[in-house]
Amino acid sequence: xxxxxxxxxxxxxxxxxxxxxxxxxxxxxxxxxxxxxxxxxxxxxxxxxxxxxxxxxxxxxxxxxxxxxxxxxxxxxxxxxxxxxxxxxxxxxxxxxxxxxxxxxxxxxxxxxxx
Amino acid sequence: xxxxxxxxxxxxxxxxxxxxxxxxxxxxxxxxxxxxxxxxxxxxxxxxxxxxxxxxxxxxxxxxxxxxxxxxxxxxxxxxxxxxxxxxxxxxxxxxxxxxxxxxxxxxxxxxxx
Numbered sequence: 281x282x283x284x285x286x287x288x289x290x291x292x293x294x295x296x297x298x299x300x301x302x303x304x305x306x307x308x309x310x311x312x313x314x315x316x317x318x319x320x321x322x323x324x325x326x327x328x329x330x331x332x333x334x335x336x337x338x339x340x341x342x343x344x345x346x347x348x349x350x351x352x353x354x355x356x357x358x359x360x361x362x363x364x365x366x367x368x369x370x371x372x373x374x375x376x377x378x379x380x381x382x383x384x385x386x387x388x389x390x391x392x393x394x395x
Numbered sequence: 396x397x398x399x400x401x402x403x404x405x406x407x408x409x410x411x412x413x414x415x416x417x418x419x420x421x422x423x424x425x426x427x428x429x430x431x432x433x434x435x436x437x438x439x440x441x442x443x444x445x446x447x448x449x450x451x452x453x454x455x456x457x458x459x460x461x462x463x464x465x466x467x468x469x470x471x472x473x474x475x476x477x478x479x480x481x482x483x484x485x486x487x488x489x490x491x492x493x494x495x496x497x498x499x500x501x502x503x504x505x506x507x508x509x
Contacts, residue, residue, distance in 0.1 A: 284437075
């Protein structure tokens with residue numbers, strides 16, 4: 281069965297420090313992986329995705345994520361955190377290919393950037 | 396600007412009432428989705444539609460109903476059969492049904508039972 285895990289409910293980082301939000305997944309075939317961000321009382325915004333190609337994917341707002349097939353991970357990273365990065369972050373996965381597969385969502389990680 | 400509009404932003408439902416949440420998109424996207432979000436949980440799929448006049452149940456469809464009579468519109472009705480409807484509801488769309496290009500989300504409707 282497909283699944284995605286975000287092992288940390290909350291991550292605290294000082295402004296200017298690098299940040300990592302973790303995501304691991306389980307799918308039968310090749311994974312399609314996504315990161316979204318949600319600000320309070322708002323919908324989700326697309327940050328980046330991995331479908332195929334380079335393992336390091338660059339996205340919006342200076343975020344990037346690294347696909348690691350052997351560790352089945354897709355951690356979100358940013359070299360220098362901003363207070364405005366504070367939000368709820370969701371990882372999602374679906375099985376690749378042309379089948380009718382829906383996204384499976386992680387429970388979310390609350391990122392708090394302290395000035 | 397193109398986007399997804401959800402209305403109302405806040406909705407209060409009395410016990411035994413049906414209520415309808417609106418979702419409209421002007422992105423010309425084929426697929427539309429309804430998700431429910433509860434605190435500490437990921438998004439759970441209620442219904443989705445990949446084409447006009449067709450829709451499929453998601454993981455938690457019981458107590459909900461939808462229609463897709465127009466490409467732009469995908470309203471969700473929360474019926475009295477839904478015993479715990481208090482939640483944040485999110486509508487999303489994607490260019491095509493597989494969502495390979497990502498989803499665009501609306502701003503959500505917060506439904507509260509009073």
